[in-house]
Amino acid sequence: MAKRLARSQDSSKNSQVAIVDDNGSHTYSKLLNDAHKVRATLGSTNLKGASIAMLMPSSYEYAAIQWGIWAAGGAVVPLSPMHPERELEYFITNSEAHRVICHPSLLQNIEPVLGRLGDSVQLISSDMCLETGESTSTDDDVAIDENQSALFIYTSGTTGKPKGVVHTHASICAQVSALYEAWGWSAKDRLLHVLPLHHIHGIVVALCTALWAGATTEMLPRFDKDKVWSRFIDGPNNLSILMGVPTMYARLLQTLEEMPAERQKAAQVAIGKLRLTIAGSAALPTSVFRKWHEATGQVMLERYGMSEIGMALSNDAADPSARKPGSVGRPLPGVLVRLVDADGTDVTETSGASGMIQVKGPNVFREYYGMPDKTAKEFTPDGWFITGDVGTRTEDGLYYIMGRSSVDIIKSGGFKLSALEIERELLEHPSIADVAVVGIPSEEWGETVAASIVLKPGEKQLAVAQLKPWCYERMAHYKAPRIVKVVDALPRNLMGKLDKKAVRALFAD
Structure with missing residues (x-):
């Protein structure tokens, strides 16, 4: 992934804006330079997948720290300002992270945890990395094995303690390249980023894919429906992609309905010019799909994925008329999907039959960290990951999710x-x-x-x-x-x- 950042920077001729946040615009050239400062702070040798935790706000600095850890060969363990102390401590200890890079504004979140952990964990200020760190040349880049650990994503833990889903550089690249192709990303795109940055959605699907494409990402500190609408109505008319979870879109619709007529019209015009509006991380209610279309003219693109596999299925990005309410589309490039019933029979080609969704491909995670038995249990003998979701497939190849096998x-x-x-x-x-x-x-x-x-x-x-x-x-x-x-x-x-x-x-x- 770090090598891809260098290629994005080269292709942009140093001046393309990578990220816009509350502190201004930041080019790919600056991002590459700052990533090398972080790498220098962490040491010049390959960390070989060692876990490095980071607690950063949603901003340019988040990306610089993340890419710096990757450039050093480390595995990113993203922590969130929304996590309580108990979860922060669990993620740090479970991932065996011995260093935490923290933004000065979030020190109060982490200091009590590090006080309990003692000398086993080193605290590094992000300011020290970015302001006083010494940049190194790309010629000094260490050789990183694509199968090294690159990213920890912790599951929600609704059925037990959260599991650390470990992705490699190879699996992240497979996920991002599939989305790049399927969704038609280019350097001309401009994403409004409003998602949390400790889940696969915000990190890989949104931020990493945009950087992979050499596009520009505008980062809001957090989702705020009023600020989102203000950006669309009062800001430059240059956004092309919006991603969110269904709850966000429901709140945006509610706010839109409450606007004065003139401002409502301006909002509808601005949203109508987007190339894609994408929903994920939870099932999109048909009512929200329809209301969003009626209010904005946009046909929502729904897709299906999870922490362990990134994205596996997606509706058609090029043809809005092919997107059906409730459907999550077809397999993404390089991803294999099948449905298996309770008897172990492959029912993928049986229209209307329901079965467990199983996924296979280079996008699939490597392991649940420190849980070899649990990891093995979630794969079939022939190497398919068992998602735990039940779905159906229509004659025209569109998949529909019925829900989790256990609760839905x-x-x-x-x-x-x-x-x-x-x-x-x-x-x-x-x-x-x-x-x-x-x-x-x-x-x-x-x-x-x-x-x-x-x-x-x-x-x-x-x-x-x-x-x-x-x-x-x-x-x-x-x-x-x-x-x-x-x-x-x-x-x-x-x-x-x-x-x-x-x-x-x-x-x-």
Whole structure:
């Protein structure tokens, strides 16, 4: 990856802007130079995949530190300002990171943790790396094995302690090059980056792909719906790509509806000029897909991936008419995808059949760090990664996600039901703003369909008796929720994903 940065810098003739943040514009030439300063601070020899943790704000400096660690042959362990102390300590110790590069503004987040860890972990100021570090020549670049550890991504840990997903330089390059080809990236693109930088979405899919292409990335410190709209309406009309999670798009739509007519029109015009709007990290509700199209003229591009595989499936970037609501498209270049049913039969070519999604290709991670047994368990004997997601494939080759095999597939009355499908339908109800569907143990049905619902402003109550007639017009009777609980908000993680374990707990009382 570090070598690719050098090539991007060369192709841009030193002057192409790589990143724009609150402190101004930063060229590829500067990024390459600063990455070498970081490398010099870490030492001139190849770190051979040694873990280096970094706690940085979403800014140019984040990229400079990340690429500097890679240039030194280290593996990046990205920490987030949103992580509590307990998680910071776990990620540092679990990854065996003996050095942490931290921005001065975030020292208060990490100092109590490092105080407990003592001399086993060295604290390095990012300012020391970038302001006083001595740049080295690209001629002095160390030879880095593409199979060395390059990046740790920690899973959400909803079923146990978070697992450290280890990607190599080769697997990251495979992911990024596939997206570069499939999404038609070029140096002319300009991405508005609003995603957290400790997940595969923000790091690889957004930032790394943009840098790989020699494009420009505008980085906001965090997602703020008002600042996003302000950038589109009041800023230069030169953005081409926006990526986000479904929750972000839902909030942008809500804000758009509340704007004065003149400003609303300006927002719609600005968004309408984008080349791509992309949603991921959670299932995109059909209602958001349709409302976004109606409000902006943009047909959302949905894709499918996860920490362990990067992106595997994507809708067509060149042809908006080929994107279907609820579909995550077809396999990306170089990625193999198949569906396997409970009997172990490959049902990929059986239209409408459901099966476990399995993925194979150079994009797949190497290991869960320090967990060889768990790693082996997640692969088939013939080398396919078992995603844990159940999907279907239509005759025209489009894939649809039914949900996680453990929490999104509900077995009720002899039927296998997709919680995501039921959620998509319920979000069309005029009183429902947000919903999560889970299966609750039942002696009579095996599992009972239960819905936790957030009502729209002004709505006070929605009972099962009121909901059933509406559901019966849109879905089979056995899919309709038998239990409904109205809540103020649904439990979600930092990326907006529903915590289905916590949703189930809402029905425990």
